[in-house]
Amino acid sequence: MKRTILATAIFLLGVSGFAQQMATGYVFEDQNENGKKDRNESGIANVSVSNSQQVVVTDTNGKYEIPVGDDNIIFVIKPSGYVPKINENNLPEFYYIHKPNGSPKSEFAGVKPTGKLPKSIDFGLIPSEEKETFTALIFGDPQPYNLEEIEYFTKGIVTEVEGIKDVPFGLSLGDLVGNDLDLFSPYIKAVKKVGIPWYNLMGNHDMNFDATEDKLSDETYEAHFGPANYAFNYGKVHFIVMDDILYPDPRDMKGYLGGFRKDQLDFIANDLNYVPKDHLVVLAWHIPLFEPEDNNTFRDEDRERLFSILSEFPHTLSLSAHTHIQRQDFFGKDEGFNRDKPHHEYNVGTTSGDWYSGKLNKEGIPISVMRDGTPKGYAFIHFDGNSYKINYKVAGENENYQMKVFAPKVVAKGRRTQAGIFVNFFMGTQGDKVLYRIDGGEWHPMQYTERTDPSYEFLVNEWDLTEELMPGRRSSNPIKSTHLWRGNIPTNLDTGKHSIEVKAIDMFGKTYTSKSSYRLEEAI
Template sequence: MKTRNYLFCTFLLLSFLTKAADKATYRGTVFLDLNKNGVMDKNESGLEGVLVTNGKEVVRTNDKGEWNLVSNHQSEYFYVIKPSGYQVPVNKNQIPQHYFYLTSENKTTGSIDFPLYKTEDENKFSVVVFGDPQARGKREMNFIFHDAVEELIGTDARFGISLGDIVADEPEMMDDISAGIARIGIPWYNIIGNHDNDRDAKTNEERDNTFERLFGPSTYAFEYGQVAFIHLNDIYFNKNGKYKPHFSDQQLEFVKNYLDRVPQEKLVVLMMHAPLVACDNRDKMYELLQNRKHSFSISGHVHEQVNLFIDEEMGWKGETPHHHLINATVCGSWWCGVNDELGIPHATMNDGAPNGYSIVTFAGNKYSVRFKAARRPENYQMNIYMPDEIEANSLDTTKVLVNVFAGSERSVVEMTVSGTDKWIKLGKKDQIDPQSLKVHLLNPYLEKEIEGAALEDILGFKMDYPSVSTHMWEGYLSQDLKPGTYNLSVKTTDMFGQTWTANRIFRIKE
């Protein structure tokens, strides 16, 4: 018995010593890079109070800008959480270089230093947000550039973000797409989506390899103005290659450790690919956020635009509901639909909203969102559906239907007819967008062949059956209208106080 106990104790001791040997302390300095050469020169000093993390623990630099973290991982990222008033270097594709990737091959006993440049953060600034560019091959990569990127060149936005599904299962294309988006001329952050992973990888961690080689860690944070941005990889693959929206324990611990160091008056913005409400352990993330007064979150993935207000019925226990935006997609409905005169599909999303992106404007710890349809005027914010010609005795049964692309339950939608001063409030009613259904019903024609070629190869790809849109309003015209030609004006005011109008001319017959 004594021999068995001795052997067991020896085994425990050896296990402890082995684990201790695996651990190592890594050190570095965050410094003000005056000449922007990426090296800490003798005349350059460290920056105190800057946060550095290994994706789990979060530490502050001391008065010399020094930090240290213990690691026992074979591979691990160390990165600086860019503070407000500073910028990190970017590479040729405008990708922020805020990280160092430690592997068994490049383990170092030297200093891991992070350069920062001094900037002037505005209290009010804008950010471009792309959902799902999702290119299948170079043809669709060029759709991204011609449909969305080119019109953003010269933007005054401070940086941009892609919310995942940059590609459609071809991760080797992400570098070329990144190079095109870089022509906008602003720093660009990326989030990984379920179609960005390495398909042949054996483990969930290995599926990020190409993404991380190009863009750095798939979960990270940075600050600008009065806003703390947290970018999360919420796509988890099991050993069978199936994925689910999920936050890992390490991510949750990182968010907790970081938020413990973020002042309550700052706005916290979570960015991810799959919607927050779809994550199987979303309640754990709610617990980290719900006691903060200022929070907002954005995702993509769904190919619809939806404003969700997460409340107590959905598991949120904060004083007020949490706003989660499922962002518009650049690819719309996967670059499907009839091609226009430039050969680019109309790519309407499944809810009838056009493909596009968001411009999010921050002012202190407040924010507002403006939807921008690709290659359309800024004020193109709705479609009005009604007959061009109406029988006078059918006015009471003729429906006016309006799809307000970025509308929500907090939007107000009203209409008025020329020659009257009466505004009629429309009622919100979720339903299928009629034009989306009409385009979907053209699918059988696209399947036909002409001289051996399917028409969809020429005119565009078939569309999925449309979804029920969450931003539809309906109402009826006044029965007092006389025969003649009229203009119907529709006005919508959103949750941020932004007002948009649209017009439609119609006729009333005897």
């Protein structure tokens, strides 16, 4: 049951340690799209507004009140059927920064002093036809460390999706740049070329490293992109975007740790109070909730509270990046998610791939294959009501390129061999069906295996065995892939070339195919 705004404000003022005054204003229908509330423009009722911790809803006139301190960002949570104004860089304008004294002094500039709190902080929204079936474009870790890598990102990724149609917005999953926060502006100019509204979130390489407490580590990010924690609706999907990096690491005040402050988890809980249970909740952050090889990368108690909050919602998905590999994780009751349907987290492959390493392609751009054998690329998430399907798009390849088949070029006829046919199914996960057949014969299941991808090993070995330096930079050492399958090589066939066909069925029921071959010769 919803409280009145006044009662909510009084309650929140009592429990909030930072609240000194009340911000008030209107969420209104911006008919002339000038960003100002004109007399003839009506308010919009039942729209959520937040100060990054508390959440209130507008009354029948579109008015809200919410506590505000001396370091707050007030923002509207975009309802379905409306869009905020987009600035000249295609960044949505849905927030107001209130920092009367500006950001603390830092190596990279933060927010300039904003002065006194305005009498009314108004948010204009523009009516927009939103279908429940839509597609979002997702970038993981652009992470350029210099202007040359901005060019790699622009030419290798942005140019490929420039002018894309029928995609209402995009989202980058952190590490927008690589430690040099002066690269935020070149990054923004690059992504602007995609030509659609673009949301962002903060990664561990986007922080103010001279910050002495976590809540001050996002000051330069805020100056360029606004709140590091926010939400919006589109169709029947509710998106929650979060900074999940605790810096400095609260355990030893060195480095960083995945997790959330209490006020951040409060925001998620307060926000979801106004989200229908039959909607899909999509959460986006940088660091994955869990790392199979290292269980010390995310604070357990934060994950536990998050799972408790989400357990009431039957339809959820989370998106992460950070690892520079691609992985599907599922959290069920054994992992502390008390719900019959496991929670799916998609750890998205990155646009920078393996940090712009590897050989250069014909355009002079590093191929950047990731350590698990996933080529660099980006994702499309296709939403239909409260359901979703995901496609990973390999940069520079057609949309059907979804797997890499590795097999020896020549094998001795009639001899047993420990060599195998390996298939790296980029979007795959254990339990998916991957089949193969030789020369159009009977289909046989391939064996799921977790090991390094031999096709990626080959790329690294090229660098280690070459007698002349190659342009570019050596790729990182290989790691285990979580989407690799193996099949035996038949050697009891005639000498000559033999075809390999592979068929893979992903978790969404879509079938992909690929082909390769090997040759049998008489043993010497």
